[in-house]
Amino acid sequence: MLQKFLIMTLNFLNSKKIFSGFFLIFLAVSQNLNAQDKTDNFWSHVRFGGSIGASFGNDSFYGFLAPSAIYDFNQYFSAGVGLQGSLSSTNSFKASTFGGSLLTYLSPLPVLRLSAEFELLQVNMKDKYIGGPDVDKNYMYPALFLGAGYRTGPVTIGLRYDVLYDEDKSIYSTPLAPFVSVYF
Numbered sequence: 001m002l003q004k005f006l007i008m009t010l011n012f013l014n015s016k017k018i019f020s021g022f023f024l025i026f027l028a029v030s031q032n033l034n035a036q037d038k039t040d041n042f043w044s045h046v047r048f049g050g051s052i053g054a055s056f057g058n059d060s061f062y063g064f065l066a067p068s069a070i071y072d073f074n075q076y077f078s079a080g081v082g083l084q085g086s087l088s089s090t091n092s093f094k095a096s097t098f099g100g101s102l103l104t105y106l107s108p109l110p111v112l113r114l115s116a117e118f119e120l121l122q123v124n125m126k127d128k129y130i131g132g133p134d135v136d137k138n139y140m141y142p143a144l145f146l147g148a149g150y151r152t153g154p155v156t157i158g159l160r161y162d163v164l165y166d167e168d169k170s171i172y173s174t175p176l177a178p179f180v181s182v183y184f
Contacts, residue, residue, distance in 0.1 A: 045072045049154070049183035050082060057173035060090040068103055070183060078105040084119055088171045095125040095171040097141070113156045117145040123171055141169055147179065156181045 050067040068082025080103045088095040099121035106114045125137040142164055149158020157180050165175035 042071075046070070047072060047078075047183040049181060051179050051181040053177050053179040055173050055177045057090075060088075060173040062086065062088045062171065062173055062177075064097075066101065068101070070103060070105065075110075076107050078107075079103060082119075084121065086121075086171070088173075090173070091128075093125055093127045095123060097121040097123050097171060107151065111151055113149045113151045113158070115145070115147040115149070115158075115160065117143075117147070117160070119143050119145070121171075123169075125171065139169070141166075141171070143170075143172075145177070149179070149181070154182050154184055 046069055048067075048069050050065070052066070053064050055062040064084060064086035066082050066084040068080055070078045070080030072078045082101045082103055084097070084099050084101055086095075086097045088097075099119055101117055101119035104116045108114070119142070121141045121143070123137065123139050123141045127135040127137065143162045144164045145160040145162050147158055147160030149156040157178075159176060159178050162170070162172060162175040162177070165172065
């Protein structure tokens with residue numbers, strides 16, 4: 001299952017040229033990173049935490065839990081991986097998701113965190129049509145969130161936007177989602 005997930009992720013990234021863009025941005029940012037002393041312990045730069053979030057609309061709810069681990073390259077740039085699970089419901093459907101994500105964080109100021117988060121989710125959805133049959137859908141859905149948040153200590157509160165939002169396939173009620181993340 002993990003191998004299938006990774007292959008689908010790489011195929012999607014390659015087909016959308018997203019990977020090339022992230023790679024170029026990573027190279028540009030990494031040129032400004034300080035070289036680390038060989039005696040540095042890898043785990044001293046790793047932080048664990050994650051995000052929780054919710055989105056509300058007309059008769060709809062979306063909530064998610066996303067534990068993750070990030071590596072702090074320096075005080076300005078971090079990258080990592082995460083898992084994500086969610087529940088979503090409206091009058092016409094219910095859905096659950098599970099997937100993984102790639103995370104990058106840039107903090108140009110101590111109180112500001114900019115983020116780019118790519119996630120690929122397995123969606124299990126049940127549409128309920130009034131007067132018609134129930135329809136089950138199971139498919140993979142990509143999302144690319146760009147966000148900004150106010151950071152104080154280990155907590156960041158902000159807003160993110162899914163630039164790949166597809167109204168017909170997305171389980172999100174809107175491409176905008178507030179978030180709260182904590183890393184220790």
